[in-house]
Amino acid sequence: MTDHQRVVANTRARIRTILGLRTAVAVLSAWLLVWGTAVFVLRGTLLVSRESLLWGLLGVVAAVVFGAVVAVRRCPSADTVRAMLDGHWQCGGLLMATGDVDTGDWPINIPSAATPSVHWQGGRQYGILLCCTTFLLASFLIPTRFLGELASHRLLVGAEVEKLAEKVQLLKEEKILPPERAKSLEMALEQLQRDASGSDPAKTWEAMDHLEQSIAQASAEAAEDAARDAEKAARAEELAAALDKAQGQMSPNDLNEAMNVLAQDVKRAADEDELMADTLSEELKAACENGSLNAEQLTELAHALGMCKGCDLRRLQNLAAARLIDPALLEQMQAQCEIDPEGLAAMLSELEDSSGLEDLLAKSGKPGRGGVDRGRGDAEMTWTDGTNRDDVDFREKVLPPAVVASLKDSRLQGISVGDPTAAAASEPSTGGSLDASAAGRGSARTQVILPEHRKVIQRYFAREAAGKIKAPANP
Amino acid sequence: MTQNLDHTSGAVPQSALLPPHELAAATELIQRVLGQLDQTLLGRQQLHRMVLVGILSRGHILLEGLPGVGKTALIKALGQTLHLQFNRVQFTPDLMPSDILGTHILRETPGGGREMAFQTGPVFTNILLADEINRASPKTQSALLEAMQEGSVTLLGQTRALPRPFFVLASQNPIELEGTYPLPEAQLDRFLFKLTVSDVNVDVLTEIIATRRRGEPPAPDKALSAVDLDLLLATMERIYLPRPVCRYISRLVAATHPRTAEATDEVNSYVTYGASPRAAIAMAEAARAHALLEGRPSAGFEDVKAVAAPVMNHRLILNYKARFDQISTLSIVQQLLDRLDEAGLKLPADVIIQRPKKVRA
Numbered sequence: 001m002t003d004h005q006r007v008v009a010n011t012r013a014r015i016r017t018i019l020g021l022r023t024a025v026a027v028l029s030a031w032l033l034v035w036g037t038a039v040f041v042l043r044g045t046l047l048v049s050r051e052s053l054l055w056g057l058l059g060v061v062a063a064v065v066f067g068a069v070v071a072v073r074r075c076p077s078a079d080t081v082r083a084m085l086d087g088h089w090q091c092g093g094l095l096m097a098t099g100d101v102d103t104g105d106w107p108i109n110i111p112s113a114a115t116p117s118v119h120w121q122g123g124r125q126y127g128i129l130l131c132c133t134t135f136l137l138a139s140f141l142i143p144t145r146f147l148g149e150l151a152s153h154r155l156l157v158g159a160e161v162e163k164l165a166e167k168v169q170l171l172k173e174e175k176i177l178p179p180e181r182a183k184s185l186e187m188a189l190e191q192l193q194r195d196a197s198g199s200d201p202a203k204t205w206e207a208m209d210h211l212e213q214s215i216a217q218a219s220a221e222a223a224e225d226a227a228r229d230a231e232k233a234a235r236a237e238e239l240a241a242a243l244d245k246a247q248g249q250m251s252p253n254d255l256n257e258a259m260n261v262l263a264q265d266v267k268r269a270a271d272e273d274e275l276m277a278d279t280l281s282e283e284l285k286a287a288c289e290n291g292s293l294n295a296e297q298l299t300e301l302a303h304a305l306g307m308c309k310g311c312d313l314r315r316l317q318n319l320a321a322a323r324l325i326d327p328a329l330l331e332q333m334q335a336q337c338e339i340d341p342e343g344l345a346a347m348l349s350e351l352e353d354s355s356g357l358e359d360l361l362a363k364s365g366k367p368g369r370g371g372v373d374r375g376r377g378d379a380e381m382t383w384t385d386g387t388n389r390d391d392v393d394f395r396e397k398v399l400p401p402a403v404v405a406s407l408k409d410s411r412l413q414g415i416s417v418g419d420p421t422a423a424a425a426s427e428p429s430t431g432g433s434l435d436a437s438a439a440g441r442g443s444a445r446t447q448v449i450l451p452e453h454r455k456v457i458q459r460y461f462a463r464e465a466a467g468k469i470k471a472p473a474n475p
Numbered sequence: 476m477t478q479n480l481d482h483t484s485g486a487v488p489q490s491a492l493l494p495p496h497e498l499a500a501a502t503e504l505i506q507r508v509l510g511q512l513d514q515t516l517l518g519r520q521q522l523h524r525m526v527l528v529g530i531l532s533r534g535h536i537l538l539e540g541l542p543g544v545g546k547t548a549l550i551k552a553l554g555q556t557l558h559l560q561f562n563r564v565q566f567t568p569d570l571m572p573s574d575i576l577g578t579h580i581l582r583e584t585p586g587g588g589r590e591m592a593f594q595t596g597p598v599f600t601n602i603l604l605a606d607e608i609n610r611a612s613p614k615t616q617s618a619l620l621e622a623m624q625e626g627s628v629t630l631l632g633q634t635r636a637l638p639r640p641f642f643v644l645a646s647q648n649p650i651e652l653e654g655t656y657p658l659p660e661a662q663l664d665r666f667l668f669k670l671t672v673s674d675v676n677v678d679v680l681t682e683i684i685a686t687r688r689r690g691e692p693p694a695p696d697k698a699l700s701a702v703d704l705d706l707l708l709a710t711m712e713r714i715y716l717p718r719p720v721c722r723y724i725s726r727l728v729a730a731t732h733p734r735t736a737e738a739t740d741e742v743n744s745y746v747t748y749g750a751s752p753r754a755a756i757a758m759a760e761a762a763r764a765h766a767l768l769e770g771r772p773s774a775g776f777e778d779v780k781a782v783a784a785p786v787m788n789h790r791l792i793l794n795y796k797a798r799f800d801q802i803s804t805l806s807i808v809q810q811l812l813d814r815l816d817e818a819g820l821k822l823p824a825d826v827i828i829q830r831p832k833k834v835r836a
Binding site: 015019022081083084087094097099102105118 | 490491492495717718719720766769771772773774775776777778817818819820821823825826828830
């Protein structure tokens with residue numbers, strides 16, 4: 001490649017670069033503006049997340065590719081660039097002729113370092129690009145709450161929906177809700193978020209209340225079941241542990257009776273608690289039903305029952321942590337499920353006859369042992385003697401009169417100044433011309449004196465009678 | 476002496492540039508002619524070059540200037556130098572076309588009969604000096620139309636070819652003077668160049684007075700032969716005109732028309748009619764001739780710029796607004812040359828190609 005060919009190629013490359021840069025900046029500015037507007041609108045109206053709006057990066061790549069294509073297409077041909085260089089170097093057409101004819105011995109002396117520099121005075125375009133970039137960044141970085149305020153017709157229920165979704169997820173993980181029900185609730189939440197409108201917020205809030213109520217109801221039912229299972233497991237665990245400890249100190253009959261009670265408790269609990277049914281081995285169940293539990297099996301049974309109780313309490317803890325149940329209920333259940341195997345074992349050891357065993361065991365699991373002001377509502381009531389009503393006097397007290405029903409809703413319109421006699425406003429004139437008039441006086445019409453005027457007229461004449469007003473002189 | 480130097484063949488694709496040694500012979504002849512002219516008329520180097528460009532382009536030249544500035548002397552010297560037949564016609568208001576073209580006369584034959592014989596006019600020559608051409612009536616001026624364009628004369632239905640080469644070198648006084656008839660546009664368009672002969676400066680005038688008795692220039696002592704002129708014109712045919720230069724000429728001529736793509740504001744404001752296609756053809760030929768004068772085998776943009784003004788200054792028709800604003804044709808052509816991009820890169824306005832300082836290797 002000769003020097004002039006190298007200069008022509010370099011010049012074309014520089015022109016291509018500048019044209020590509022110029023086009024890319026222009027297209028990129030336009031795209032960033034469009035993208036920023038789309039981000040602003042989508043975030044403001046549909047609350048679309050930032051991550052899902054990053055698809056606009058593809059437009060940046062497209063802008064660069066478009067700039068390159070335009071640069072290639074708009075770049076002057078080699079002949080044109082050669083002509084430009086020929087004119088600059090005043091080659092007299094020799095450089096131009098190299099593209100068409102054989103120049104022979106004619107020298108074309110152009111230094112390779114003579115490649116012209118190509119500049120783009122694109123300060124304004126760079127400024128526009130900067131503004132568009134700033135706008136895009138602002139569209140991305142502006143907090144959602146400001147966008148929500150801008151889009152006043154949107155009802156921002158995202159946080160509430162998110163909380164409900166977390167609760168549904170928890171109920172789903174705890175297997176409180178079946179998967180189908182959990183999925184339908186999640187879809188309902190998504191639909192609710194999409195349709196939330198500030199123009200009709202009551203509809204949204206009502207729907208949310210309904211969903212929350214459903215979730216709360218399911219949680220309460222699950223908590224109740226868990227509490228019941230935990231309590232049964234705790235009682236059975238306590239008995240199993242107590243029997244394990246008092247096994248050698250009890251008579252065979254008492255032990256057999258206690259084993260029967262334990263078997264019934266375990267069976268009842270296993271029937272209602274799937275977790276317990278899964279936890280207990282078949283061998284353990286059979287031994288429990290046969291009443292042939294040895295010490296090792298009793299220990300294993302107590303351990304398994306303790307695990308079931310722990311699982312139920314952990315579920316309650318999760319529900320309480322998610323504020324699906326009252327934390328006080330959790331504390332109550334934790335206190336309820338505390339066992340005292342040593343105490344029960346001592347009582348079983350001191351039991352004299354097996355007739356009191358059932359009563360003892362029945363009482364051991366009952367509440368109401370915490371005093372008169374503590375305990376649950378299902379504690380057994382204890383009655384003492386009835387109250388004596390003799391020598392008791394009631395204090396007399398006069399009650400205020402009842403409110404008059406007819407005046408309750410009355411409203412004061414005004415206070416009349418005259419007598420409360422009604423007169424027809426359209427009372428016709430009485431008498432004819434000079435009716436009942438004396439000579440020189442009289443009127444063609446009798447003036448109707450309305451009630452509100454009557455008092456004034458009476459006062460006027462009263463004063464006239466007292467001589468305080470002079471009669472007007474006749475003209 | 477009539478030379479038959481018809482080289483007006485069609486455009487033949489050129490495969491190679493003229494070799495340097497062949498061009499050198501033509502250049503040497505041209506320098507000899509220029510030296511003779513410069514020796515004959517002092518202080519007119521640029522004018523001599525442009526006249527020679529016109530001759531090499533086979534074009535007709537209109538010289539405009541005040542009386543006594545050397546128009547006629549230049550043309551006479553050129554005729555003597557080129558060793559061509561030379562006739563001079565002094566145009567006057569009562570000059571008739573037959574006084575230039577010739578006429579038929581009745582004469583007696585050797586057998587005693589009578590016949591109409593054609594008596595050639597002064598136009599039947601190689602170089603016709605039409606002195607003060609604007610003093611003749613338009614009728615007489617128009618008699619030269621066919622001769623200048625076709626190189627022939629038609630009278631009574633019979634066309635007679637003029638000798639080759641045929642040049643009309645006309646002089647005229649400025650049209651503001653009394654008793655003149657401005658040349659019609661069709662006549663003007665047939666002139667390749669319109670050259671303005673200006674006054675000489677004091678130094679040149681002093682030299683003329685000191686060295687010339689009665690201002691008579693010395694007779695040229697080195698005249699070209701017919702073979703030399705043939706060689707010059709043949710070399711001229713082989714000067715290469717690149718396609719970008721052709722396009723530049725076309726764009727330049729197109730830009731002289733108002734409301735065209737590349738017309739300047741001045742063109743839109745002051746020009747009524749732009750240059751004709753004949754102007755583009757003339758400019759291309761003149762650019763080749765200028766390149767030959769410069770000793771180059773191809774024409775470049777600078778050659779076009781050198782000949783653009785004399786080619787177009789009599790072809791643009793300005794409006795009254797231009798006359799009112801004292802805008803000349805030359806200024807409009809110069810603005811076009813300044814503003815029109817030679818290569819036609821068509822780059823956006825904010826893309827600047829900054830050319831490095833010229834460093835010849």
